[in-house]
Amino acid sequence: MSTVFVVGQWLATVVIVLLLTIYFGRAFDALRMPQLGPEHRIQFDEEFDASMENDTDWAAYLAIEDKLAAELEHKIPSQSRPDSPADRYFADSLVYPDNLDSNWNRSYELTVPSPRGVAVMLHGLTDSPYSMLATAQALAGEGYNVVAIRMPGHGFAIGGLMQARWQDWTAAVRIAVRRAMQLPGADDSLLLVGYSNGGLLAVDYALQCSSDDELPCPDGLVLLSPGMAITSAAAVMNWHAAISWVPYFEQFKWLQILPEVDPFKFTSFPKQAAWEVHKLSSRVHDEFADLEKAARMPPILTFQSTVDNTVDATAIVSTVYDRLPPNGSELVLYDVNRNSTMLHLMETVPDEPADSFVAMAPLDFGVTILRNRDPSTNAIDVQTLAAGQTEAMITETKLRWPTEVYSLSHIAIPFRPDDRLYGDGSLSNAPDAVLGALAPRGERDVLLLDPQYFLRMRHNPFFAFQSQRMTQWLDGL
Numbered sequence: 001m002s003t004v005f006v007v008g009q010w011l012a013t014v015v016i017v018l019l020l021t022i023y024f025g026r027a028f029d030a031l032r033m034p035q036l037g038p039e040h041r042i043q044f045d046e047e048f049d050a051s052m053e054n055d056t057d058w059a060a061y062l063a064i065e066d067k068l069a070a071e072l073e074h075k076i077p078s079q080s081r082p083d084s085p086a087d088r089y090f091a092d093s094l095v096y097p098d099n100l101d102s103n104w105n106r107s108y109e110l111t112v113p114s115p116r117g118v119a120v121m122l123h124g125l126t127d128s129p130y131s132m133l134a135t136a137q138a139l140a141g142e143g144y145n146v147v148a149i150r151m152p153g154h155g156f157a158i159g160g161l162m163q164a165r166w167q168d169w170t171a172a173v174r175i176a177v178r179r180a181m182q183l184p185g186a187d188d189s190l191l192l193v194g195y196s197n198g199g200l201l202a203v204d205y206a207l208q209c210s211s212d213d214e215l216p217c218p219d220g221l222v223l224l225s226p227g228m229a230i231t232s233a234a235a236v237m238n239w240h241a242a243i244s245w246v247p248y249f250e251q252f253k254w255l256q257i258l259p260e261v262d263p264f265k266f267t268s269f270p271k272q273a274a275w276e277v278h279k280l281s282s283r284v285h286d287e288f289a290d291l292e293k294a295a296r297m298p299p300i301l302t303f304q305s306t307v308d309n310t311v312d313a314t315a316i317v318s319t320v321y322d323r324l325p326p327n328g329s330e331l332v333l334y335d336v337n338r339n340s341t342m343l344h345l346m347e348t349v350p351d352e353p354a355d356s357f358v359a360m361a362p363l364d365f366g367v368t369i370l371r372n373r374d375p376s377t378n379a380i381d382v383q384t385l386a387a388g389q390t391e392a393m394i395t396e397t398k399l400r401w402p403t404e405v406y407s408l409s410h411i412a413i414p415f416r417p418d419d420r421l422y423g424d425g426s427l428s429n430a431p432d433a434v435l436g437a438l439a440p441r442g443e444r445d446v447l448l449l450d451p452q453y454f455l456r457m458r459h460n461p462f463f464a465f466q467s468q469r470m471t472q473w474l475d476g477l
Contacts, residue, residue, distance in 0.1 A: 117189030124196025199226025
């Protein structure tokens with residue numbers, strides 16, 4: 001037996017042992033997470049899945065949500081919950097969805113007189129249709145009839161995400177589009193608006209519709225923090241399945257197990273959901289490799305923070321924009337606050353985004369960047385590099401970074417600063433639980449929720465600019 005072969009066997013054994021040690025180390029680490037509750041273990045009998053698409057129109061989809069609500073109350077009755085003001089399943093809590101103005105965990109429509117088009121709104125992973133409300137209202141104000149659909153697995157209990165597959169989500173998108181095409185304005189314009197995973201679903205639909213004569217193709221896409229590529233760890237999220245079927249290791253199925261304190265967004269996170277997004281994003285990447293399909297894509301407007309802990313913020317350029325034809329697409333970026341003292345505490349300070357785009361110019365798409373006028377002020381200028389141009393134009397604005405804010409975040413982009421739940425708490429009639437304004441102080445390692453949960457930026461102080469920019473872009477379609 002040769003020395004090379006022996007060394008190879010030894011190295012292979014070392015690698016396998018190392019991988020198994022890491023794997024089981026992670027599995028045992030998961031045992032330190034909180035115990036799973038009924039909301040994590042629930043399995044819904046009435047949820048929509050892709051096999052039901054041909055028999056499910058919009059009315060039937062809404063009827064499914066009625067059944068899910070009844071099933072949730074039956075399987076997780078409110079009276080069985082702890083007496084807590086921060087439990088979304090306790091009827092007397094501050095975050096019980098039905099105690100708020102409206103239960104936005106369900107699909108909804110906004111209609112207007114004399115519409116100029118229709119828009120389909122697609123929310124993100126662990127979210128609900130509430131995350132699309134502010135943008136939906138802005139579009140309705142501009143004359144669009146709006147359809148906002150709840151993705152399967154969402155809205156009722158986090159356990160539902162253990163059942164959902166990416167095929168269920170894409171089927172739901174098609175149901176929403178068919179509904180939108182029944183509304184006045186459908187003959188004029190079809191717009192798809194997607195946030196996070198909803199952005200990925202919107203792009204996937206636009207790629208697929210050209211191959212299906214029965215699917216109308218959109219005239220434009222608006223993407224908010226699109227999840228074109230989530231973290232690389234998602235590619236191995238399904239490895240837990242080798243042992244997590246054993247009841248002792250059932251917590252290993254979860255990336256996070258947290259109290260469900262948000263009425264319209266799950267706080268826990270199952271690995272299965274990330275695995276489904278990974279599979280869908282892989283499909284989209286493969287589809288975009290087909291240059292003919294990429295050339296048929298409609299114009300795209302994207303709003304993205306340059307720092308994003310949920311998705312790869314650069315993937316929207318490398319995966320999508322670099323392959324688009326010169327069709328009026330635009331990318332809007334929110335730079336970090338370069339006047340913030342927190343800049344000096346960042347692990348890595350992002351490069352000036354304008355420099356890289358100018359270096360690549362001319363581009364087939366436009367780039368708009370909100371950035372500090374200079375590093376000594378919170379005042380903001382808008383830097384615009386038009387498609388086909390090599391020099392950027394700078395426009396002064398009256399916008400300013402809020403003093404305490406060093407950047408936006410993935411989850412901030414779709415929400416107004418006066419949002420009743422995720423806003424800055426400035427509303428005079430704000431509810432008692434304004435999650436966007438909570439900043440609890442005390443000893444560390446005491447709260448079940450990490451302080452980062454509260455300190456992550458939850459609203460977009462530049463939402464008015466975003467709505468105006470969207471309107472201007474839509475007028476040019």
